[in-house]
Amino acid sequence: xxxxxxxxxxxxxxxxxxxxxxxxxxxxxxxxxxxxxxxxxxxxxxxxxxxxxxxxxxxxxxxxxxxxxxxxxxxxxxxxxxxxxxxxxxxxxxxxxxxxxxxxxxxxxxxxxxxxxxxxxxxxxxxxxxxxxxxxxxxxxxxxxxxxxxxxxxxxxxxxxxxxxxxx
Amino acid sequence: xxxxxxxxxxxxxxxxxxxxxxxxxxxxxxxxxxxxxxxxxxxxxxxxxxxxxxxxxxxxxxxxxxxxxxxxxxxxxxxxxxxxxxxxxxxxxxxxxxxxxxxxxxxxxxxxxxxxxxxxxxxxxxxxxxxxxxxxxxxxxxxxxxxxxxxxxxxxxxxxxxxxxxxx
DNA sequence: AATAATCGTTATGAAGTATATCAAATAGAC
DNA sequence: GTCTATTTGATATACTTCATAACGATTATT
Numbered sequence: 001x002x003x004x005x006x007x008x009x010x011x012x013x014x015x016x017x018x019x020x021x022x023x024x025x026x027x028x029x030x031x032x033x034x035x036x037x038x039x040x041x042x043x044x045x046x047x048x049x050x051x052x053x054x055x056x057x058x059x060x061x062x063x064x065x066x067x068x069x070x071x072x073x074x075x076x077x078x079x080x081x082x083x084x085x086x087x088x089x090x091x092x093x094x095x096x097x098x099x100x101x102x103x104x105x106x107x108x109x110x111x112x113x114x115x116x117x118x119x120x121x122x123x124x125x126x127x128x129x130x131x132x133x134x135x136x137x138x139x140x141x142x143x144x145x146x147x148x149x150x151x152x153x154x155x156x157x158x159x160x161x162x163x164x165x166x167x168x
Numbered sequence: 169x170x171x172x173x174x175x176x177x178x179x180x181x182x183x184x185x186x187x188x189x190x191x192x193x194x195x196x197x198x199x200x201x202x203x204x205x206x207x208x209x210x211x212x213x214x215x216x217x218x219x220x221x222x223x224x225x226x227x228x229x230x231x232x233x234x235x236x237x238x239x240x241x242x243x244x245x246x247x248x249x250x251x252x253x254x255x256x257x258x259x260x261x262x263x264x265x266x267x268x269x270x271x272x273x274x275x276x277x278x279x280x281x282x283x284x285x286x287x288x289x290x291x292x293x294x295x296x297x298x299x300x301x302x303x304x305x306x307x308x309x310x311x312x313x314x315x316x317x318x319x320x321x322x323x324x325x326x327x328x329x330x331x332x333x334x335x336x
Numbered sequence: 337a338a339t340a341a342t343c344g345t346t347a348t349g350a351a352g353t354a355t356a357t358c359a360a361a362t363a364g365a366c
Numbered sequence: 367g368t369c370t371a372t373t374t375g376a377t378a379t380a381c382t383t384c385a386t387a388a389c390g391a392t393t394a395t396t
Contacts, residue, residue, distance in 0.1 A: 039329035
């Protein structure tokens with residue numbers, strides 16, 4: 001039920017991760033820098049951290065944003081379908097939806113055809129919030145990524161990530 | 169104290185993440201596929217999952233492996249230095265070291281020059297395990313990644329991840 | 337000598353993620 | 367048409383990861 005969200009998400013006040021301690025005496029990273037999983041995780045944390053910062057005005061987490069995005073493109077689906085598509089387990093999806101529903105961003109409606117399931121739909125407020133959220137992501141978050149990587153690499157990266165998530 | 173490690177790490181038995189439910193009726197991912205953070209996290213989970221699978225014979229997690237790797241290249245450092253370099257908070261580093269020390273892979277030694285700090289060093293068994301671990305990572309894990317991505321993309325990906333982790 | 341800072345550690349809490357189980361509703365077997 | 371099995375959303379629960387506060391021992395600073 002807590003709405004607060006720590007924006008730190010990372011032990012920032014410490015040493016710049018990457019191998020320099022406070023005496024300026026570098027540790028040898030060695031083969032660590034060639035370990036994809038290592039840099040992948042670090043990059044992922046940074047990206048999520050930046051996402052939260054950019055999305056601070058709307059107080060949406062990456063998971064919440066992805067739910068709104070998916071619901072907008074797929075109205076009328078039930079909880080299991082949305083949760084499965086996002087790789088979220090149904091039990092954990094309940095409280096996620098509770099939070100969004102309590103903010104009046106979406107509605108749960110008993111399906112008339114199958115009264116076990118809940119039909120999920122964005123509210124007007126949900127659609128408006130999503131529109132604003134997409135603008136924030138595009139102009140702040142993705143823009144910064146493209147700035148760092150360059151447009152070509154950014155696009156290539158998207159393709160590679162999708163490939164790993166799909167074929168690996 | 170539990171040594172067991174769930175290898176699932178992902179709700180595998182469910183729908184193939186990516187947008188197909190059990191009726192074969194695809195959900196529209198829409199802009200979700202263009203959201204780097206989304207695919208980045210999914211890819212990261214897959215890579216860690218594969219790492220655990222490849223490393224199963226040695227029962228080393230990615231974090232544990234990175235500690236051994238860093239200690240090998242930087243013997244004689246204390247806990248704070250190693251933890252900071254890896255982006256691990258000191259309190260959380262304690263139990264990580266406990267596990268490795270109880271397996272006789274490394275030793276904590278009170279520093280003679282500063283009796284507050286612990287000098288960390290790999291044991292012979294630790295070095296031997298690291299050698300085997302590096303072989304597993306190279307021949308199973310990274311090899312599979314290179315197979316999926318191709319050597320050029322794999323190398324480019326490493327560079328981009330490091331860049332994000334560094335400059336973002 | 338008195339105070340402050342650092343090191344490893346403990347305790348603790350917040351999230352994220354996983355499983356088992358339940359009541360209600362539906363589907364399928366006979 | 368009844369009985370059983372399955373599915374849906376939900377609850378309870380547990381484990382892992384990540385973060386902060388605080389402590390004793392030691393060192394540094396004043």
